[in-house]
Amino acid sequence: MVRKFLIFILLATFSVIFINLYQDFKGQDKLNDLSTYYAENEPQELGAQNIVTSIVVTYRGFDTLGEVTILFLAASIIGFFLKIKESDKNKKRELRKTSEILETASKILVPLIFLLGVYVFANGHLTPGGGFQGGAIMASGMVLMLLANPEKDVKHSLFSGIESISGFTYVILGLLGIYFAYGFLDNRVLPLGQFGNIFSAGLIPVIYTFIGLKVGSELTNIVGNLKETQKETE
Amino acid sequence: MEYISLITGFIMLMIGLWGILTQKNIIKIIISFTIFDSAINIIIISIGYISGRTAPILDKAVPVKDAVTKIVDPIPQALVLTSIVISLGVTALMLAYALKLHKYKNTLEINKFKDLKW
Numbered sequence: 001m002v003r004k005f006l007i008f009i010l011l012a013t014f015s016v017i018f019i020n021l022y023q024d025f026k027g028q029d030k031l032n033d034l035s036t037y038y039a040e041n042e043p044q045e046l047g048a049q050n051i052v053t054s055i056v057v058t059y060r061g062f063d064t065l066g067e068v069t070i071l072f073l074a075a076s077i078i079g080f081f082l083k084i085k086e087s088d089k090n091k092k093r094e095l096r097k098t099s100e101i102l103e104t105a106s107k108i109l110v111p112l113i114f115l116l117g118v119y120v121f122a123n124g125h126l127t128p129g130g131g132f133q134g135g136a137i138m139a140s141g142m143v144l145m146l147l148a149n150p151e152k153d154v155k156h157s158l159f160s161g162i163e164s165i166s167g168f169t170y171v172i173l174g175l176l177g178i179y180f181a182y183g184f185l186d187n188r189v190l191p192l193g194q195f196g197n198i199f200s201a202g203l204i205p206v207i208y209t210f211i212g213l214k215v216g217s218e219l220t221n222i223v224g225n226l227k228e229t230q231k232e233t234e
Numbered sequence: 235m236e237y238i239s240l241i242t243g244f245i246m247l248m249i250g251l252w253g254i255l256t257q258k259n260i261i262k263i264i265i266s267f268t269i270f271d272s273a274i275n276i277i278i279i280s281i282g283y284i285s286g287r288t289a290p291i292l293d294k295a296v297p298v299k300d301a302v303t304k305i306v307d308p309i310p311q312a313l314v315l316t317s318i319v320i321s322l323g324v325t326a327l328m329l330a331y332a333l334k335l336h337k338y339k340n341t342l343e344i345n346k347f348k349d350l351k352w
Contacts, residue, residue: 007255011248018244025240028284031302035309039301043292051290051305055312067319074323078330128291132319196293222326229333 047192048125048201056130057204061174061185068167068214075163075218079156082225084232091231095150106148113141121212125201131208135215142220146227154224159217166210166217173207239280246273260332260342264325271321275314282310 031039038051038059048054056064121134146154177186187202194200250273253266283306290308292298336342 007252010255011252014251015248018247022237022240022244025237027237028282028307030284031305031307035307036302038308039290039305043298043301049292051292051301051308052311052315055308056315060312063316067316070323071319074326078326081330082333126291126293128289130315132315195298226326226329226333229337232337 043195046187046201046204047195048187048204049196050125050127050130053125053130053204053208054201057124057207058185058187061207064211065170065174065185068170068211071215071218072163072167075222078222078225082229084228088231089228092151093231098148098150103148106144110141110145113144114138117141117212117216121208122205123198124208125204126196126198131211132215134208134212135217136219138212138216139219139223142216143223146223153228154220156221156224159221159224163214163217163221166214170207170210170214173203173210177203236285237280237283239276239283243273243277243280246270246276249273258344260335260344263344264328264332267328268321268325271317271325275317275321278310278314278317282307 042051042054046054046058117134117138120129120137121131124130174185176189178184181188187204190202192202246269250266250270254263257263287304287306290305292301296304339346
């Protein structure tokens with residue numbers, strides 16, 4: 001009873017705070033200085049149509065490198081934490097047969113989902129989207145495949161390989177910026193090209209492709225690990 | 235009506251907080267955490283909103299010359315991308331711990347785990 005009362009008081013206090021915050025909130029009526037700089041100079045400087053992408057990949061590229069590292073850390077901690085015994089690895093689980101609808105539909109849908117994922121991360125500098133989103137879409141395609149064939153396992157060596165190669169390439173591409181452009185993760189290593197074209201914005205689409213592959217394989221590894229623990233003996 | 239996403243964010247935040255404090259099932263607590271995460275992302279996005287403007291993508295709708303007067307603030311949107319990735323990592327870790335806890339005691343009831351309680 002005391003507990004419920006305390007929870008009620010906490011929630012009531014937060015609602016009062018939020019209502020006050022909302023009533024005093026006045027939205028901006030123009031961009032602040034930094035955003036104005038980005039909006040004015042980004043098309044000439046970096047040549048990416050999507051300003052958010054240019055901030056994520058180039059202006060704050062170092063931040064994104066850290067973000068990728070966080071995802072990698074989470075994936076490897078889960079891999080370490082959910083490790084199962086060697087003897088359990090080859091065990092077969094008794095599973096109900098997959099329904100025919102799911103099996104047939106997954107054969108048609110999985111290539112299309114992969115295509116959508118590739119489209120989203122290759123067009124990250126032009127339309128909403130990018131490496132993280134495209135990678136998540138590709139991983140959802142892998143989840144559909146796992147649901148349709150539950151006996152199969154995720155090939156961890158393959159996905160770890162893709163992940164480490166793309167992570168390594170991302171850092172190398174960043175280092176190229178130091179020698180051929182103006183700093184770490186600068187995208188002006190390649191020519192900027194025609195504004196609004198798919199081959200434009202220098203290194204941004206290349207970097208986003210590698211981020212997409214990395215995120216997709218990491219998420220697939222996480223899902224595979226979560227699936228494999230079910231084989232463990234009680 | 236102008237700041238409807240801000241109100242939605244605050245309401246979702248309260249729902250998430252309520253769920254974290256009152257639910258007994260570990261999976262439901264994790265779901266409440268994800269609601270909480272999404273609510274904070276919505277609030278950050280809505281702070282960068284400027285009324286009557288459009289997304290910061292310089293296509294046909296937004297000529298490069300008028301960009302400054304036509305787009306919303308792109309920086310909160312870039313920050314939210316980071317926050318989404320982190321919340322994904324946190325959620326995946328919480329689910330892994332929930333799996334292990336279920337293996338250990340065959341229950342997901344949070345009241346049954348009293349090892350750290352004093």
